[in-house]
Amino acid sequence: MRLYAVVAAGGFRRHATYRMATMAGIFTNTVFGFIIAYTYTALWSERPDLGGYDTAQALTYVWLGQALLMTCSLMGGGFEGDLMERIRTGDIAIDLYRPADLQCWYLAGDLGRAAFNFLGRGVVPMAIGAFAFDLALPVSPWTWLAFLVSLTLGVVVSFAVRFLVALAAFWLMDGAGVLQISFLTGLFFSGLLLPLNLFPGLLGEVARALPWSAFLQVPADVFLGERTGWDLVGALAFQAGWALVLLLAGRVLQSVATRRVVVQGG
Amino acid sequence: MDEGAGTGRGAGPGAFARPGPVERSPLVEGVRAYRLIAGMWIRSTMAYPASFAMTTLGNFLATVFDFVTIMLMFGHVDVLGGYSLPEIALLYGMAATAFGLADLLLGSLDRIGERVRDGTFDTLLVRPVPVLVQVAADRFALRRVGRIVQGLMVLGYALVVLDIDWTPLKVLLVPLAVVSGGAFFGAVYVGGSVVQFFAQDAAQVQNSFTYGGQTLLQYPPSVFARELVRGVTFVVPLAFVSWLPALYVLGREYPVALPEWVAFLSPLVAAGCGLLAGLAWRAGLRAYRSTGS
16 A cells, blocks of 8 residues: 555655646646637526526536646546557557556556646636636535545546556557547547536436546536535446446456466567 | 649649759748648648547637637527627638638747747757748648638638628628738737747747637627727727628727728738837847747
């Protein structure tokens, strides 16, 4: 356990090193936050209470999206490209030789990364957004607590998906295609482009049931106070369920894959 | 298609001028070098045809999702900022195609910071080919054609559906604005890459102006605050890519009071920005100090 805490701290520190990149990222997230916030203002002024949100909630959703973009790796990015490269080059053999579990090792590192991105790239754009627009921030400390739990589960589900994506490299010569599909599904089904409760009919139902909704839509609804009481329990259970299923799938795939590893000396 | 153009060259009037070193203008030389490097990268991408197909489709879809988002919005409303879906499609199509052109030709420039950091930038300086050409053509990604295709499709849809009072000037303005817009975004790419000489991790800032600029231009100016509209008209002249020409074509008034003929200034604005970016690039290259890695 202590080992993984160290790995997580390492993940945090590693991303904290790139100060200039963090500043640039904050700038970009803020610019996009403003652009999208104006389009949502136009949308909600036509149809107030669209998707069950009032305008303040809709704008909060925009800035949450920018804050969680990197935290929950909505569009991918993080360890998976690295891990794929290690699998492709065979460096993975060294990882498997370590006295640590591959999946737990990467999960710990990714949690550290997420923690840094939340503090480094999430909080500042959110604060700027709150300064420029009238946002619906939670008042109850319990809502904040529930949000942090939901956010953590969101990161874990996101990790589990990306771990599966990375392991695909064991079977594919070139992982660019899978990474791209992962990018697309995250972009569309996390609710980054538009809240999933604005998706029509069957598409909306499917989108809300898929694991990607655990990345942004569910934490955002918890933050906005749309999920309370048993509904909140249901939301967290939904995230935890996907986390469990996907982590287990990753575990199975990992053990199948490691049996495929052939170490070529030299 | 590139190959065909290459073999055709020998048959031209210049064919008799060989052999011996031919005096070519730096521009021709640069374009030739770009084609050679880009061609090499295309061949290397084709080594994994399945992956190429997937990433091209993915690139296409990623941009399609942009427009799908707007369509989903119009599932709930009839107008956005006073504009109908086909009208927004015109704005979108022009902006997306313009950006797509720049992204295809110069999109690799956003990796320049990475190259400075890992030291591979230095190797480009000693080669007898313009550095800008080398970096721009580096990892040339044909899959980025997906963005242009999608932009043109939305533009085509808008032009078919919209009931426009066409005049010869309007017919001329649309392609003129798209090409100028591409040049403008190209200038942004070059200017942004100069920043990366000095702030190597700052590629993201460039994205705010390229991807962010395109996103902004997808929506009508009436959606945004007046100050923001002024800013992208007079400070960072994004408005000349699509807003001003498209609003002229649609016969709509621009929220910031400007004479009508301003819509035709896109080529001048693009040329001015290109010149500035070129000067910045030269100055940046001269001031460049290797990290020594």
